[in-house]
Structure formats: C-alpha cells, structure tokens
Amino acid sequence: MLWYGLLILVVLGLLTLLLLWTQYLQSKDYYYRHLTEAANRAAQEIHLNADGEIELDTQIDDNVHVTVLDENGELLIGKRKFTAKPKEEVLRIRESQKSDASWYLLDQPVTLADGRPLWIRCYASSAVAERMGGMLRLVMLLSIPLLLAAVFVGGFMMTRYIFRPMDEMIATARSISSSSDLKRRIEVSGAQREVDRLVSTFNEMLSRLERSVENEKSFISDASHELRTPLSVIRAQSEYALSPDCPPEERENSLQVILDCSTRASDMISQMLALSRMDAQRQPLSREPINISEMLESIAEQLEPLAAQRSIRIETACRPDVILSCDEILMMRALFNLMQNAIDYGREGGHVWVSVERSGGGVTIRVRDDGAGISESDCERIWRRFYRVRATAHGSGAGLGLPMAQQIIEQHGGTIGVKSALGVGSEFTICFEE
Numbered sequence: 001m002l003w004y005g006l007l008i009l010v011v012l013g014l015l016t017l018l019l020l021w022t023q024y025l026q027s028k029d030y031y032y033r034h035l036t037e038a039a040n041r042a043a044q045e046i047h048l049n050a051d052g053e054i055e056l057d058t059q060i061d062d063n064v065h066v067t068v069l070d071e072n073g074e075l076l077i078g079k080r081k082f083t084a085k086p087k088e089e090v091l092r093i094r095e096s097q098k099s100d101a102s103w104y105l106l107d108q109p110v111t112l113a114d115g116r117p118l119w120i121r122c123y124a125s126s127a128v129a130e131r132m133g134g135m136l137r138l139v140m141l142l143s144i145p146l147l148l149a150a151v152f153v154g155g156f157m158m159t160r161y162i163f164r165p166m167d168e169m170i171a172t173a174r175s176i177s178s179s180s181d182l183k184r185r186i187e188v189s190g191a192q193r194e195v196d197r198l199v200s201t202f203n204e205m206l207s208r209l210e211r212s213v214e215n216e217k218s219f220i221s222d223a224s225h226e227l228r229t230p231l232s233v234i235r236a237q238s239e240y241a242l243s244p245d246c247p248p249e250e251r252e253n254s255l256q257v258i259l260d261c262s263t264r265a266s267d268m269i270s271q272m273l274a275l276s277r278m279d280a281q282r283q284p285l286s287r288e289p290i291n292i293s294e295m296l297e298s299i300a301e302q303l304e305p306l307a308a309q310r311s312i313r314i315e316t317a318c319r320p321d322v323i324l325s326c327d328e329i330l331m332m333r334a335l336f337n338l339m340q341n342a343i344d345y346g347r348e349g350g351h352v353w354v355s356v357e358r359s360g361g362g363v364t365i366r367v368r369d370d371g372a373g374i375s376e377s378d379c380e381r382i383w384r385r386f387y388r389v390r391a392t393a394h395g396s397g398a399g400l401g402l403p404m405a406q407q408i409i410e411q412h413g414g415t416i417g418v419k420s421a422l423g424v425g426s427e428f429t430i431c432f433e434e
Helices: 002-045 127-179 193-242 248-279 292-309 328-344 376-381 401-411
Strands: 064-070 075-077 092-095 102-111 117-125 287-291 313-318 323-327 351-359 362-369 415-421 425-433
Touching: 002 064, 002 102, 002 117, 002 127, 127 193, 193 248, 287 292, 287 328, 292 313, 292 323, 292 328, 292 351, 292 362, 323 328, 328 351, 328 362, 328 401, 328 425, 401 415
Parallel strands: 313 351
Antiparallel strands: 064 075, 064 117, 092 102, 102 117, 287 323, 351 362, 362 425, 415 425
8 A cells, every 4th residue: 555655756756747737838928818818919009190200009018018128228217127128029028127026028129210129028927827836736736645645444345355255265264274164165246247257266165175175085085995805815824824723725826816805905006106197187198090990990909808808809999090189108008998898797608899990080989789778867076086886797807997087188178978868788988189
C-alpha cells in the first residue's frame, strides 16, 4: 500500500503540474488575443487634434490600458512606464516602475498622419491569471491529501477483502500440514473471480494430493499383502526342508517350491520398481520408428509354448509394416502383458486373436480372447494395481500387468480400453493418434 500510495502521489503531482501548465498557456493565449484586439482598436482611434497633439483614450475597457511611446520607447501618453523596450506583437510580462504588480504587455507600431512613427503599448494586470492559478493550486493542495487518504483507506479495505481467502488458504495449508487431514477444502465465495480461480486450483491440488496419498497407501498395503504369501511359503518350506524328519525327495520338492515363490516375488518386485519409475517419470522414453507388426508376430511366437500348455491357438492378423514411433522395450512389455493376460484368462482349447492396422491416420491394436470374460463391475477395476479377477484367472500374476500396460500406452500418448462379456470373452483395444 505504501508503494501504491507513492505511485498515486507521483501521478497526482504530475497531474497538478500538467493542469498548472495548461492554465498558464490558456491564460497567455487569452491575454494575447485580448491585448491584440485592444491594440488594433487603439491604432484605429489614435489621431492628431487641431493643435497637432496626439489624442487617444488610454482606457480601452475595464482591464486593458494603453500608453503611447515614441520610436525610442519614451512615454508620450499614459500613466505607467515599463522598462521594456518596444517589441512588435510579442506578449511579455513585466513589472511596473511604480509598483511590484505584474502586467502583460503587447506593443504594436503605428504611423501618425504627419508621418511620425509611434508605438502603442497595451497592458493588462496579471492578477486574474494569478488568482486562477492560486485557486487551482489551493484546490489541488486540499484535494491531494483527501485523495491519498481515500486511496489508503479504500485500498486497505479492498486488500483485506481480496486477501481474506488467501489467509484462509494459508490457515488450511498449515492445518493440513500439522494434522495430515487432506480432506479439508476452502469454500469458493463466488464474489471474486480471480481469487476463486486460485482457491479452486488449490482445492484441485489438494484433491490430487489426497488421491495420490490414498493410492500410495493402497499400493503399499496391496504390495505387502501380495509379498506376504510367497514369503510365508518360502519360510514354511525352508523350515520343513531343514527339519530332520524331511525325506530327501520332499526336500527337493520344497526347494522347487521355494524357487518358484522367490521367482514370483522377484518378478513382482521388478514390476513394482518399473511402475514406481514410471510414476516418478524417471524412465525417459527412447522413441524410434518401430515395426509394430513384426513386434506382435515376435511376441506371439514367444508365447506359443505358454498357449500350447492350455491348447490355446494364437492367430495374428497384422497388416505388414505398420510403423509407430515408440520406446521399443516399454512397448514390447505392454503388448507382452496384454497377450499373456489373454492366455491366462482364455478358455482351455480356445483362441487369442491379435491384429494391428492403420485407421484414421493412427494405429489400432486389438487383442481378443474367447475366455470366460469380465463382468461390467470388474472392467472398471482391472486397471487397479494388484487387482485380479480371481474367479477366472489361470495365471500366477500379481495384478500389475494391465496397470503397467495402461501406463506405458498413456505415456506414449495412446489410449486403451476393454470390451467384455461373461462367457463370451474380452477385447482390448489400443489406439495411437499421429
């Protein structure tokens, strides 16, 4: 407010100077026109009488007086004498020799009937202009403090009104920081559009932060739950294998179980670390033109042994040489997860169809199976980490494949969706716009 008041004071000072200068120019223009008219009238009225003397009325009107000077500037007719030498049609301000009063002067040459050159000097008191300037200065002197007081008082009240929601934001932030209660929000008043936008943005940030914290808590809880099972099995099998009563053949079986559980736990941890890096955006995309058709054919070939275990046939319908700019490693991981998921949830002796094509200037990839399908409620949950449709699962995944695939595809600017019906199967569709 002090800086604002200082700015207003400077502006008012400049405005005052501008008004005073404008008033001075207007006064000067007024006197010039008025004295010019008086000089022209006096030049028409000056004459010689019968005795050869100069006759002229020295009072043109109430404000303008006239004197007559010879060619050397000596006073011939009139009351006041000025030190200024005659100068043609130049408005000047001078002081009289008889007083300290200031006068505006204007001289005009004239030639008498007998050929004598003379000067007519018209003059008027500057008191009128000085009074106007004095009144203007008085008005500004009185109004500037009042205006500054109004600015400070009004500005102080306005800033208090405007910054009140910000004080509430600070108080809310401190309360959240001290109590970790992310559910609190600031009410939007609706009276201040700019401040309300800031409040709305702050509330949205709190909502995102709350969701992030809740997701983190859920992730930690789910991860702990998922890792507890293989660790418990590893511990139990280790204790049994180390017991004196364990037969050699069962000890070997226990070691195989321990290996399988540790491999599953290791794979789960690797997937969790990959998701964590993508969440933190610490894994940059290394984009390059990739032949997606060849990638899908290669993944299908790799998964043939897994599909053969359940007599599932993988059929590909990939238009040749479909090129997509992507990170090859991440995209292969996403597509591998989708196709493996289709096999895990597919029907015994069924099919998995994989296709890729260009459509509408983009790339569309479809992975479809004829398995048991997914219920409508589960279709919304399968993207959550560690969620599995346990009733129809035949694999041993941890429920991280689909969330990872979704995150990789979205990082590449694509979208993924699912259509499914119980007893019919599921179809996952990936779209990339170029």
